Amino acid sequence: MGKIRKVELVKTVYTINDRFPEDRNGDVAFVGRSNVGKSSLLNTLFGRKLAHVSKQPGKTRSINFYLVNSEFYMVDLPGYGYAKVSKMERQKWAELVDYYFKKRWSLKMVYLLIDGRHGVQKNDEALIEWIRNYEVPFIIILTKMDKVLKKDRKRRVEEIKKQLEKYGQYIVIPYSAVTKEGVEKILNSIFTTMGVK
Ligand SMILES: Nc1nc2c(ncn2[C@@H]2O[C@H](COP(=O)(O)OP(=O)(O)OP(=O)(O)O)[C@@H](O)[C@H]2O)c(=O)[nH]1
Numbered sequence: 508m509g510k511i512r513k514v515e516l517v518k519t520v521y522t523i524n525d526r527f528p529e530d531r532n533g534d535v536a537f538v539g540r541s542n543v544g545k546s547s548l549l550n551t552l553f554g555r556k557l558a559h560v561s562k563q564p565g566k567t568r569s570i571n572f573y574l575v576n577s578e579f580y581m582v583d584l585p586g587y588g589y590a591k592v593s594k595m596e597r598q599k600w601a602e603l604v605d606y607y608f609k610k611r612w613s614l615k616m617v618y619l620l621i622d623g624r625h626g627v628q629k630n631d632e633a634l635i636e637w638i639r640n641y642e643v644p645f646i647i648i649l650t651k652m653d654k655v656l657k658k659d660r661k662r663r664v665e666e667i668k669k670q671l672e673k674y675g676q677y678i679v680i681p682y683s684a685v686t687k688e689g690v691e692k693i694l695n696s697i698f699t700t701m702g703v704k
């Protein structure tokens with residue numbers, strides 16, 4: 508299986524007037540509510556603290572393109588659903604993310620992160636409805652599974668799968684940045700998406 512040997516942050520896009528970096532073999536993108544753990548997941552996969560992580564939601568406000576092994580991009584998208592954000596900022600977020608989904612032809616897979624403790628929220632569902640329009644495949648990652656009691660785990664994962672059933676059958680990967688559960692599965696999935704054996 509493939510390995511992440513080299514990572515560089517090559518481009519940060521703040522507005523729809525900025526340009527994306529030139530396509531390589533493809534993108535895999537990470538989306539989800541603010542504070543769900545997108546940047547932490549990237550750091551865990553990279554084995555380095557490259558992406559900024561914060562207890563305060565709304566840390567990542569831009570689209571960050573990380574070039575992996577000089578071959579493909581892993582893309583950290585800004586989080587949504589942060590209550591303290593103004594209507595204008597929410598619109599700006601939607602515009603930026605929409606611009607990415609619409610224009611980035613080389614996008615191959617979306618990883619939608621959902622907080623394993625809280626399950627599928629209204630705005631997660633809204634995002635699913637939205638990306639389905641672009642016909643991009645996606646995979647669900649349940650984050651912060653270290654915070655879910657062992658006895659509740661199975662039920663929680665089943666509940667979430669059930670909540671998603673109406674949208675189709677999706678691969679669901681439970682994960683934790685703390686215990687590193689799921690990391691290998693996520694890496695395998697990324698390299699499989701990129702056609703790396
Ligand atoms: N216990 C636990 N905490 C986590 C995990 N993943 C992330 N966190 C914590 O959750 C907080 C938010 O993590 P980030 O990675 O910054 O979240 P984000 O999705 O990038 O947030 P935005 O940039 O605001 O969209 C930080 O305090 C992390 O340390 C996890 O698997 N388990």
Ligand SMILES: [Mg+2]
Pocket residue numbers: 545546547559560566567
């Ligand atoms: Mg972030």
